[in-house]
Amino acid sequence: MNQPAAPITQDVMTIPRKLPEGGKVNLVGLTRPQLREALIAAGTPEKQAKMRVGQIWQWIYHWGVRDFAQMTNLAKEYRALLAEHFEVSVPEIVSRQVSMDGTRKYLLRIAGGHEVEAVYIPEETRGTLCISSQVGCTLTCSFCHTGTQKLVRNLTAGEIVGQVMVARDDLGEWPEPGAPKDETRLVSNVVLMGMGEPLYNFENVRDAMQVVMDGEGISLSRRRITLSTSGVVPEIARTAEEIGCLLAVSFHATTDAVRNTLVPVNKKWNIETLLGALREYPRLSNSERITFEYVMLKGVNDSDDDARRLVKLIRGIPAKINLIPFNEWPGAPYERSDWERIEAFADIVYKAGYASPIRTPRGEDIMAACGQLKSATERARKSRAEIAAEAGLN
Secondary structure, three states: OOOOOOOOOOOOOOOOOOOOOOOOEEOOOOOHHHHHHHHHHOOOOHHHHHHHHHHHHHHHHHOOOOOHHHOOOOOHHHHHHHHHHEEOOOOEEEEEEEOOOOOEEEEEEOHHHOEEEEEEEEOOOOEEEEOOOEEOOOOOOOOOOHHHOOOOEEOOHHHHHHHHHHHHHHHOOOOOOOOOOOOOOOOOEEEEOOOOOHHHHHHHHHHHHHHHHOOOOOOOOHHHEEEEEOOOHHHHHHHHHHOOOEEEEEOOOOOHHHHHHHOHHHHOOOHHHHHHHHHHHHHHHOOOOEEEEEEEEOOOOOOHHHHHHHHHHOOOOOEEEEEEEOOOOOOOOOOEOOHHHHHHHHHHHHHOOOEOOEOOOOOHHHOOOOOOOOOHHHOOOOOHHHHHHHOOOO
């Protein structure tokens, strides 16, 4: 009996975004050159534009101010001009859930009434914010809950930066004027590992990260930002050159046959092609190493042979392997590997000279763990049989 083919990845590079006609321009997410152009178009004298960009930038991204009236080092008339043409707006929190382990999951509403999720994970030495780059996802990876909903659209740069700002709002992280300087960072790391494939929305992700990395605002170093891709090979070198952040790859299999089912984009850019691009990345981006993400699926990709093949495949690439116990979701066609199996796999990788941490599942009780994110508006449940058929498992 023929097995059904795995779902084919939609051939989508960008989904055009319809902006509201007329209306005020949102300043959040504009790069410095874009902000300068917008201010000049609204009547700011060109000679003043650079100074105005610096002042407004600091108000929005250092102090977290959303109201032009509070930007007190600007003349009253100029504040009125800004309020007439612009707004400083971030996604709206629809719901906020806090897990027993302190993980926070935000359901956020963006333009058009769409919703995305972002997750904040507090740890002893850092706080990691996992943000989304698309509403839904085009990739249909068979183990991922997010992949069971269709791609709706790309997020704008402002909607990506806005997720960081919303988390800082919720955590009370903006500095207070006059208060002693506090160097503690609650959001110390950002990972583009939420909903969507960041490299199918490259320009918006790049612009958003330029804003987040800017030293006069949110000021996160590029080494504190990790972009996770399923392997969109043509954009990997661009990521190194134009963003320069750390890179993580959703690898998950050691043969093309298995990866074609788990990560269907592998049919376009197979393991050999992907690894070729990854070998160049640390040199191009001046990164220390690449993280290989590997979800542990019982009886699918968790054998000793898989571990040995994995080590052989990545030889020569500065790397760490993140082993992710599968986070189950309603109707999931897979099961989590047994703990002993995960440890045996990790041991083989470790003995070959690679760090192989087993990621502790966080926020499972609020469906905030890896692969579980899915906007509430898109939660139409498929039956287990339908999902298994699409994954080629029947």
